[in-house]
Amino acid sequence: MKKFFAFIMILMMTVSIVSIDTSYKDSMKYVSKDKIVFIPLDTRPVSLQNVEILAKAGGKELLVPPMDALDDYKKKSNQDMIYDWLKGSVERPDVSAIIISTNQFISGGLIGSRNYVNDINYKESLERLKEIIGLSGDKRLFLISIMPQVSPVLYQQDTIYVQNSANIGYYNQIKKAISENDTKTLKRLKANIPSYLFNYIAVIASEVIINEQIASNLKPNVTFTIGLDDTTMKSMLKYSYDDLKTAIKGYKNVYMLHGADEISMMTVAKILNEENGLKPSYKIVYEESGDENSYLPFEGGTVKEITEEKIGYIGGVVSQDAKNIIYIHMHKNYKTGIKNVVSKYKISGQNFGVADVAKTNGGDKDLVEEILKDKLIKLIDAYSGWNTPSNTIGTVVSELSIKSYIGTTKDKKDFEDMQKYYYAFTFIRYADDYIYQSIVRDAMQNWAKSNGLNPDKLTNKSEADAVLREKMKPYLDTLMSIYDDCGVKIKGADVEYPWSRMFEIKVAPILE
Known part of the structure; x- marks a missing residue:
């Protein structure tokens, strides 16, 4: 019996030692800081998969929350899960930088941020964000906020909105009511304005308020980047963007850019350049x-x-x-x-x-x-x-x-690995932007309509994926052959729709 208890004690001590040695909370100096904590804008390939591949081409690994915590098309993310995951990730000693999409963290994704209901509890989310920033210590932290295109079609947010002085008045009233948590005024305005217009103006007004509050309270190690999604020069979205630009003028470490999907990729490039003095x-x-x-x-x-x-x-x-x-x-x-x-x-x-x-x-x-x-x-x-x-x-x-x-890069093996991922990224761009978007997409939409399916709301995605693979295959085979002739081996490529719509595809190159 004594021998048994002695064995148990030794086992417990061993487990304890192993736990200490592998804990993310230790201060091991020898851990390579090659990882980036990453909360994506959404789960589309352009926002997640492609950013991961480009990061690997730069010798970095992205740490991403479990997929069941993230958004899925119109299903918003589980923000509690993301918050808990971040608390356990930002302190890791092998993490050199952190990228957080505020649309995902606060509103549940890009599509989620197009509905004002998902911004109602933004103050609680901002407090959580402050906590994450505090836990990150002195690591470089990048917040990315996209001011979203809200209207179903772009012309709805063009001149007809911004040139109507009543809409400018609504914008100012709604923005004031949100900032003061004046639910009575918001309820009155909602009753007096068409529902689509109220949602549109409430979204862009709340985004201005949220972004202004974030920009006004940044630590020196935090960079805040605000992107302007699909717009026109005379849209209400552009009006709100210019309103925000005026409000945050003079704040440090704040960038305002046109665009959305590409900003995470640009931020990975920015991190590599800053860390290497390039x-x-x-x-x-x-x-x-x-x-x-x-x-x-x-x-x-x-x-x-x-x-x-x-x-x-x-x-x-x-x-x-x-x-x-x-x-x-x-x-x-x-x-x-x-x-x-x-x-x-x-x-x-x-x-x-x-x-x-x-x-x-x-x-x-x-x-x-x-x-x-x-x-x-x-x-x-x-x-x-x-x-x-x-x-x-x-x-x-x-x-x-x-x-x-x-x-x-001086190391031959590192160079070859990074080149491999880089060419995989370029392959995806030709496969998606040229083969799918400019050739196969129209054929797939015609197939969907002839079978009574809505291209923007697929009810049988597995069948659509099978037809997509069939139509893409001859073009992908040709593209792989050309890459091979140029000395770049792509062994194969799988394709599917990432969401239940036909707007974009996921291309997964199979590398040697």
């Missing part, structure tokens, strides 16, 4: 004279303004003698040819990226087919034709920054 340089090449002053669809700024602010955000500089060239493709019928453009501008040692903004929600077929036909995969180091111009330009800025960082 300032990647960019030369911006516009296709035609005057392009830089253009206002493109879904944007609240010029092409030049959007491009330069994104380069500045990641810590880069604009220079004519630059390591990175970002080529802004705006004209579908541009006759010069991408091969000639690359030959004209790219010299040895430079990285060349194409921001394909000739159309929204997809790449220019003629441009990409020329890239693939002439096998320019390795000459064109970065490509994106994703969604809006801001999303596209920000993605390419991020890609080129990561490519520059990979070029500084």
